[in-house]
Amino acid sequence: MTSSSPANPGTAVTDARAVSWVVTTQDAPWREQPPLDFGRVTGMPNVIVDTASPKQTVDGIGGCFNELGWTALGLLSEGDREGILSDLFTPGAGLNLSLCRMPVGANDFSTDWYSYDEVDADFGLEHFSIDHDRATLVPFIQAAQRYRGDLRLWASPWSPPTWMKTNGHYAAARPWDGSDVDNGIRDDQLGAEGTDMFILEDRYLEAYARYFARFVEAYGEEGIRVEMVMPQNEFNSAQVFPSCVWTAEGLARFIAVLGPEMDRLGVRVFLGTEERPHDAQIESVLADPAAGPWVQGVGFQWAGKGAIAAVHHAHPELALYQTEQECGDGRNDWRFARYSWGLMRHFFTHGAEAYTYWNLALTEGGVSRWGWAQNSLVVVDPEQGTFRYTHEYFLMRHLGHFLQPGAQRLATMSWTGHENLLAFRNPDGGVVLVMQNDLAEPLPVQIVIGGDVITPTLSADSFATLVIPPA
Template sequence: MATSASVRWISTTQHEPWRELAAPSLGEVRGMPSVFLQTDDPQQRIEGFGASFNELGWTSLAHLDERDRDAVLRQLFEPGTGLNLTRCRMPVGANDFSTDWYSYDETPGDLALEDFSIEHDHATLVPFIRAAQRHQPELTLWASPWSPPTWMKVNGHYAAAKASPLSPGVDNGIRDDQLGAEGTDMMRLDDDVLAAYAAYFGRFVDAYADLGIPVTMVMPQNEFNSAQIFPSCTWTPEGLAAFVRHLGPAMAARGVDVFLGTLERADDGLVEQVLVDTDAARWITGIGAQWAGKRAVPYLHRHHPDLAIYQTEQECGDGRNDWRLARHAWFLMKHFLLHGATAYMYWNMSLLRGGVSRWGWAQNSLVVVDPDTRTFEFTHEHYMLQHVSHFVAPGARRIPTLSYTGHENQLAFRNPDGSLVIVVQNDLAEEMAMSFFIDGQALEVTLPADSLNTLVVAA
């Protein structure tokens, strides 16, 4: 098969990541293609790909020497090098992968926020983000809290649950009378408290803007139905709507978007119940979904095409970073992007080997750091994400595909420069021949067994 400079082919298997293969030329159609690219029907515009800036990401990278740490960040952020991350997430205060609980104002009753300060972040999140900006100056961020300051909550505690099987032996100090529950508002809904919390968001955005770090979108709560051992806060849709009525104007004054999320339940009705409040809905420009929320996304995209959809946190695994979870990562990317997502977020960028959080949950990451040898490695999920994010530029449009042979394991995109990107998985234990029909020509390949592949067709 003749090679051609007009087509590039990258393939990853469990034992051979990111291997460049001899690319075929586009040729005449010799039979029924496996997949038709519907290039005349472009779909959603892709904003970008990202991950979350978490404190344990930076403290893990601190075990590396400066040269290796810079190499990791270059791979994650530098345009044209590795993942090309451009649109990332950060917490408002502590999250489950912080070093411990904190908020920006823990002074009880401080409605005027006289003691507000992001000083805590200068040890971890600020240097982490600034290090990324050195490689990607166009980096933008969005943010959500895991818990409001404790004095704004009805239980007066940062968490909502005791230890679970995911975190055995972890004691967060919560009392039985402080436990939260799904379907309740753990946030105090007094207007003066909600107004103060909206101002808290504003002070956060302003403080980061003063540091040259743009936060351009916020969501009111991470996983608003989940009562967790770590920082968390449950809300009802009515409670969220009441808060968004305060949050929306505060963010609009700063040119910051408000998305509704993050939705972690397969229940689109939770979103609809907020949107029926027209005074809240007028401020909402998008929806964020993660975990089981993925099953609500097809409906939400179909019935609210005017709202952007973000996949806000890739399911985060068990700390083993194995091939099994990497294959699942591809399924998740495919599902969200096929159903209208405009941005896709991985979760932890970097963790120590084992990936255990302050609250005892082991999770996966793009980079694993060994603190004993002071070395690092990129994980299977890193390469899975790179197969899409390295080649699909911000501003690309997803291209629908059609298969009369039943093959539905691919994504396709048209970049702003006109190039086409096809990402396709062969999930069989043997090679698989495939052909793609592209504007009257055929692209024929034989995919390695159990592989993810990216084919780039130049404009």
């Protein structure tokens, strides 16, 4: 670990407001450093943080509740499981997660396919039930609520009930070549991007809107409030797991019905999740006179990152969420943590107000029911009954641990290869600066923040968070 003393020790200024900071490298995560003193500007600074013109307010940092996360944690002792939950959700303690995602029915990391009503043509939803979730999702969320009573939640489906779909099947694609997964789909049931797999008839649209309402009400009875919904996860993608493709026009027709139903329950409607760089799709829905007025925000993930800048520029009034960090390959390696940092920088720099990690916990290898290996914040060894935190956990902690509710992103100016950072101001006036040194050698940096100057030396190939207390 490199020295944390100022690069120009002769210029230090005595100040009780010393800067605390923490550093993570591949081999040494979350190492607290000796406090930094303030100094004076010596030459051209590398970074200037603009505290006078704050950007978007951060609505929250979170992850997703899914069944395989809960079954993975269930392999641990009660003490270990509760320790992880406390670390993920207790305000100000560990990761500090506050705004999380949940599925409406099965997702790709469920134990298997299910919906809340698989009885054909049950337009009255007489057979609607969330009983399946009482074994997994309900206790998972309630366990998190024990540590964060003000935990906020939003939800999206991966597939409607099969009887509401044109193909009568939960999936839309064949298993991957060489896969031993069988989802039972026939050739005549395959879906395709740019089509509508939902039956766009009034009685189906109305029943599906009521299905959302029953979901919100049923979870409310369990003490779990859903504050926002998105109509479809990745509405362009025909997948081997639960999925349903929609056109923008089809989504507009549904949102026109869903909006009033959710408004009755005090639940917001966002458009998403958008996983293509197609801002024109979003514009099409927003321009629809029956659907547009109901849309209060937009969610982006994966290649949707290519659309967020245009939407933010055209619609600064909309709340924009990053809805799912790209999920890796189950290796949970340092390479992907470095890649994930680039995603975080991109989304926040282009207006995202929330950032959502995907799997909170998985068993070693992270393979789903449908054969897809993914990363997670916590990895459980099912044979040993042990766990470990991953590199991405520590990366997320470098941001989430330090942000207070109502934090605002700050613009920065930087030169000569020092642009790899994000800055935020907390409501108490303190500044949180997250930086990456992607070099294989230490990097001295001179940073000007308001009237303050700090000169840390960032460890080789590291992430660092510096917390500058209020003046």
